[in-house]
Structures are given as C-alpha cells and as structure tokens.
Amino acid sequence: MIFDKHTSRETSELLLQINAIKLKPQEPFTWASGWKSPIYCDNRIILSHPKIRNYIAEQLAKQVEKIYGKPDVIAGVATGAIGIGTLVAHWLGLPFVYVRPEPKKHGRKNQIEGQLEANQNVVVIEDLISTGKSSLNAVKALKDEANANIKGMLAIFSYGFDVAKDNFEKDKVELYTLSDYETLINQAFENSHLFKKELLVLQDWRKNPADWNPNT
Numbered sequence: 001m002i003f004d005k006h007t008s009r010e011t012s013e014l015l016l017q018i019n020a021i022k023l024k025p026q027e028p029f030t031w032a033s034g035w036k037s038p039i040y041c042d043n044r045i046i047l048s049h050p051k052i053r054n055y056i057a058e059q060l061a062k063q064v065e066k067i068y069g070k071p072d073v074i075a076g077v078a079t080g081a082i083g084i085g086t087l088v089a090h091w092l093g094l095p096f097v098y099v100r101p102e103p104k105k106h107g108r109k110n111q112i113e114g115q116l117e118a119n120q121n122v123v124v125i126e127d128l129i130s131t132g133k134s135s136l137n138a139v140k141a142l143k144d145e146a147n148a149n150i151k152g153m154l155a156i157f158s159y160g161f162d163v164a165k166d167n168f169e170k171d172k173v174e175l176y177t178l179s180d181y182e183t184l185i186n187q188a189f190e191n192s193h194l195f196k197k198e199l200l201v202l203q204d205w206r207k208n209p210a211d212w213n214p215n216t
C-alpha cells in the first residue's frame with residue numbers, strides 16, 4: 001500500500017530523473033525470483049544522489065514515526081536496503097541492523113549483523129518488493145534468530161503483484177511503500193520518459209510477468 005499519491009508521484013519522478021528505471025524489452029533482465037522482465041528499478045542509484053537519498057530517507061523515517069512511533073531498532077534487508085536503511089535509522093536516531101539472505105559462511109557466521117536483543121520492536125526497511133520473498137526471508141530470520149517483534153515493513157517501491165500481497169498476508173507482515181508500478185509507468189508516460197510503444201509493453205508484461213515472453 002502506498003502512503004499517498006503525492007509522495008508516490010514525487011518518488012517515481014525522482015527515480016526517473018536519476019535513471020534508476022532501466023528498460024530492456026529486447027534483452028530482458030533476470031530478477032531475484034528468476035522472472036524475466038523488460039524493466040529494472042535500480043534503487044541503489046539513489047545513494048549516489050545526496051539530495052534524493054535525503055528525501056527518500058526522510059519520507060521513510062517520517063512514515064515509520066507516524067505509523068509505528070519509535071521502534072527499538074531499524075533493520076535493513078541486504079544488500080539493497082543497507083544504505084537507505086542506515087539513513088532512516090540515522091534520521092530517527094535509532095540503532096540499525098541488517099539481515100543477510102543467509103548466514104555468512106565464515107567469521108561469526110551471522111545472518112543478522114549488528115546488535116539486536118530478544119523481543120525488541122523492529123521496523124524493516126527494504127528497497128524494492130517484487131515477489132516479497134527476499135524481504136520475508138529477512139523477517140523470518142529476525143523472528144527465528146532474535147525473537148524480534150516485527151512491527152511492519154516499509155519499502156521504496158513495489159510492483160504490487162498479487163503474489164507479494166499473498167505472501168505478506170500469509171506471514172502477517174504489514175507493508176507500506178513510497179511508490180508503486182502503476183504510479184511509475186503513468187508518471188513516466190505523462191512526463192515523456194516513455195514512448196507509447198514502451199508503455200504498452202510494460203502494461204502487457206505486468207498482466208502475467210511470470211510467463212512473459214518478449215517475442216510474442
């Protein structure tokens with residue numbers, strides 16, 4: 001669920017301005033889920049733009065405060081949300097931990113890096129939700145390993161797929177995002193970041209992304 005239309009449009013416009021939105025319909029991207037996609041939203045680029053990363057961190061931090069008050073700890077999903085999650089925690093003056101996809105194979109063999117005590121209230125920050133698998137894997141680690149009390153999750157962007165909605169509902173995790181796919185592609189077309197032909201490809205792909213084939 002997005003917070004509000006204005007923030008969603010503003011966030012999408014900023015992502016478009018910094019070229020975080022990549023289109024390659026002829027040579028699709030492979031996503032973490034294995035899906036092939038004509039679009040890739042690279043939120044990591046936000047970190048290279050000080051004013052924009054401040055805006056994104058501030059929006060996320062303000063929403064954390066508004067919805068959850070002050071949790072004990074902010075957790076970022078590695079690696080995409082380590083940078084932005086740290087900035088959110090900094091903005092709120094809170095401790096930060098990050099969660100690896102799996103335990104490290106050497107050293108202390110941690111999956112959760114940083115200091116987290118049992119039963120602490122945690123808000124999770126993620127950069128992007130496609131299927132939700134990576135984010136919910138981090139939530140599982142926080143619960144199983146640290147007995148964390150997960151208040152909810154905030155992300156910069158979501159594609160809004162039903163599979164993600166179902167996964168979050170099943171795991172009883174509340175999710176809010178700054179922007180979403182519908183706002184992004186409409187904003188991109190209205191502000192001439194997209195040709196009509198590209199908009200049609202993106203709308204067609206969105207109907208059935210798991211089975212999309214660029215050559216049909």
Ligand SMILES: O=P(O)(O)OC[C@H]1O[C@H](OP(=O)(O)OP(=O)(O)O)[C@H](O)[C@@H]1O
Pocket residue numbers: 032033077078079080081126127128129130131132133134135
């Ligand atoms: O909702 P999902 O289907 O799980 O996909 C979204 C995940 O994919 C990306 O991470 P990626 O695995 O590419 O790793 P990175 O964050 O280390 O770049 C992104 O940062 C999300 O964590």
Ligand SMILES: O=C(O)c1cc(=O)[nH]c(=O)[nH]1
Pocket residue numbers: 030031032033039040041042043080128130131
């Ligand atoms: O699902 C993914 O792997 C994914 C999609 C996307 O648009 N951006 C990203 O960083 N990851």
